[in-house]
Amino acid sequence: MALDPLLQPYQLKHLTLKNRLMLTAHEPAYPVDGMPKEAYRAYHVERAKAGIGLTMTAGSASVAKDSPPVFNNILAYQDEVVPWLRDLTDECHDYGTAVMIQLTHLGRRTRWDKADWLPTLSASSQREMAHRAFAKQVEDWDIERLIRDYADAAERMQAAGLDGLELQAYGHLMDQFWSPLTNTLEAPYGGHLDNRLRFTFDVLGAIRERVGPDFLLGVRYTGDEMLDGGLTAEEGFGISQRLKDSGLVDFLNVVRGHIDTDPGLTDVIPVQGMRSAPHLEFAGEIRKHTDFPTFHGAKIQDIGTARYAIETGKVDMIGMTRAHMADPHIVRKLMAGQEDRIRPCVGANYCLDRIYQGGAAYCIHNAATGRETTMPQDIEPADVTRKVVVIGAGPGGLEAARVAAERGHTVVVMEAMSDAGGQIRLTAQSERRREMIAITDWRVAECERLGVEFRYNCWAEADDVLAEKPDAVIVATGGFPIDDQPSNGHELTVSSWDILSGHVKPGARVLLFDEAGDHPALQAAEIIAASGAELEIMTPDRSVSPEIMAMNLVPYMRKLQRDNVRFTPTYRLTSVTKDDAELVATVGSDYLSIAQQRRVDQVVVNYGNRPLDDLYFDLKPHSSNGGEVNYDALIAGESQEVIRNDTGTFQLFRIGDAVSSRNTHAAIYDALRLVKDL
Structure with a gap:
């Protein structure tokens, strides 16, 4: 531990950071009315308790009313924010963790029809593709106001007791001044590079004058937009040197790329199947060039990569922001010599994708993250030990077994297959999504450490369960693809699962009809397209794969467009018939009465799943609660006390797809909140 580079302190001016790990600025979208209230504070404090050196709040806190909170940002332009941030900062300081915040004006990276309906603002009138709003080109009086807004916001942050702040300068207003692609102003704020940087240095000067020499200031910026006509790496080195030489900033926080489109954003913050740490070497070149304190983070999802970054x-x-969403206790486990017990980030990006779709950030396989006020990151032992039987070793069943075992209960898991994993095993058949198997591998390892008994190749019947004399039974049997649609000709189709599992090989001319809009369809599509087949993906939805959010969609689209896949939204498969060696798929629409035909040799369908729930209903009459869940208690994070049958000998619950077709996070959350109080 004493020799671990990650655990060495770092002196940043007058501030000693106790180790080299940080949460980079990010907005998990937990604010309430723009304020970092209880849930927001609990999220950061949980990571401070575990020993993180620096937590950077907000991504980003908005400095002005014409930068509306499209990501549910903290509103740094309101005085009310000060006491909320002070509470968060004081509590993190109690654990020796430094706290900073990122301030921004979103510029054109927002929408005019949010908050106060003010026009978006930028250094040109160009529209950002991601948010689709045309910006008003900034005027002189806007610039004067914005400089004042930044300084006012910084003064609030200092009043809240924070250790410092950074300004956001990639994709947001500052970078929109920097980039020749988005700055069409004339001098003094447009034209050559120094003019384009003038707004940033005016803001930094105003902030420094307001907060004095000791409050730490930095800039998180792109050192290379990687766009034709945009900021080049050479200019990025020049900007870095100018920032250092200004004497106004104390650290640099470097990224690379652009975020004005979904593909651009995904290259800056890669998802699973993409290269790890893609910009680390570039950040290292900036550090070497400037010899100035430099921070960085972009898909640093494992300790080995993080250690390399510091050691070299x-x-x-x-x-390690997403990694700390998966496991907030990384530093604690490192210090305890338990690196092998760190819950891995699998790069699923459920967290970020939810934010960009207007939701709160949740980790795909740590359901307590973002819910620290009601869900525990550490499981407390039960007062009385019990016998718990779990049916099914998919992600939900394994989480139920893990949590029950952490409680100290005796746990038996019955699994029909020869291995754990459930649908995750299908997901991991795709090379690009192979990391997903870590969701189950980590849980199996934890369960084995805790003494859980696994019975594989065990198709459990009611009598088998009753013979265990359980106190609680968790049915996590999952679901199975809906196979009776379309009503006419469904027997001529194959499912996306058939393709994913390899049980059915792709045809030469394939129609893939996707009503569920989730990952199995596009994973199957990748396999079909890679085989050289001619493929059409059809959906009744108005867009392709609506359940696959923006950043996860990017690698799919890159692969499928490269293979010339045809996409047909707003059409519905109505029937399939056989005509000699061909299949005839009849296609209709929900919008009007039409009938078209596709002549293919394979129809693949993805309608979602139906619960495998026979065992649950067989067990219901023997249970004390009749399977009933008190939803009010469930939502509040309280224990289940329902009694419907006085002669019942055990509590019975079903979770995940055994209830209804949802996703991995839902199954794990079901398990955590039902079992944590057993």
Whole structure:
């Protein structure tokens, strides 16, 4: 531990950071009315308790009313924010964790029809593709106002007791001044590079004058937009040197790329199946060029990569933000010599994708993250030990077994297959999504450490369960693809699962009809397209794969467009018939009465799943609660006390797809909140 580079302190001006791990600025969208209230504070405090050196709040806190909170941002332009941030900061300081915040004006990276319906603002009138709003080109009086807004916001942050702040300068207003692609102003704020940087230095000067020399200031910026006509790496080195030489900033936080489109954003913050740490070497070049404190974070999802970044001197502080959403206790486990017990980030990006779709950030396989006020990150032992039987070793069943075992209960898991994993095993058949298997591998390892008994190749019947004399039974049997649609000709189709599992090989001319809009359809499509087949993906929805959110969609689209796949939204498969060696798929629409035909040799369908719930209903009469769940208690994070049958000998619950077709996170959350109080 004493020799671990990650656990060495770092001196940043007057501030000693106790280790080299940080949360980079990010907005998990937990604010209430723009304020970082209880849930927001609990999220950061949980990571401070575990020993993180620096937590950077907000991504980003908005400094002005014409930067409306499209990501549910903290409103740094309101005085009310000060006491909320002070509470968060004081509590993190109690654990020795430094706290900073990222301030921004979103510029054109927002919408005019949010909040106060003010026009979006930028250094040109160009529209950002991601948010589709045309911006008003900034005027002189806007610039004067914005400089004042930034300084006012910084003064509030200092009043809240924070250790410092950074300004956001990639994709937001500052970078929109920097980039020749988005700055059409004339001098003094447009034209050559120094003019385009003038707004940033005016803001930094105003902030420094307001907060004095000791409050730490930095800039998180792109050192290379990687766009034709945009900021180049050479200009990025020049900007980095100018920032250092200004004497106004104390650290640099470097990224690379652009975020004005979904593909651009995904390259800056890669998802699973994409290269790890893609910008670390570039950040290291900035650090070497400037010899100035440099932070960085972008898909640093494992300890080995983070350790390399610090040990080789690439950067001074390394960000592991998504990794700390998966496991907030990384530092604690490192210090305890339990690196092998860290819950892995699998890069599923459920967290970020939810934010960009207007939801709160949740980790795909840590359901307590973002819910620290009601869900525990550490499971407390039960007062009385019990016998718990879990049916099914998919992600939900394994989470139920893990949590029950952490409670100290005796746990038996019955699994029909020869291995654990459930639908995750199908997901992991795709090379690009292979990391997903870590969701189940980690849980199996934890269950084995805790003494859970696994019975594989065990198709459990009611009598088998009753013979165990359980106190609680968790049915996590999952679901199975809906196979009776379309009503006419469904027997001529194959499912996306058939393709994913390899049980059915792709045809030469394939129609893939996707009504569920989730991952199995596009994973099957990748396999079909890779075989060289001619493929059409059809959906009744108005867009392709609506359950696959923006950043996860990017690698699918890159692969499928490369293979010339045809996409047909707003059409519905109505029937399939056989005509000699061909299949005839009849296609209709929900919008009007039409009938078209596709002549293919394979029809693949993805209608979602039906619960495998026979065992649950067989067990209901023997249970004390009749399977009933008190939803009010469930939502509040309280224990289940329902009694419907005085002669019942055990509590019975079903979770995940055994209830209804949902997703991995839902199954794990079901398990955690039902079992944590057993």
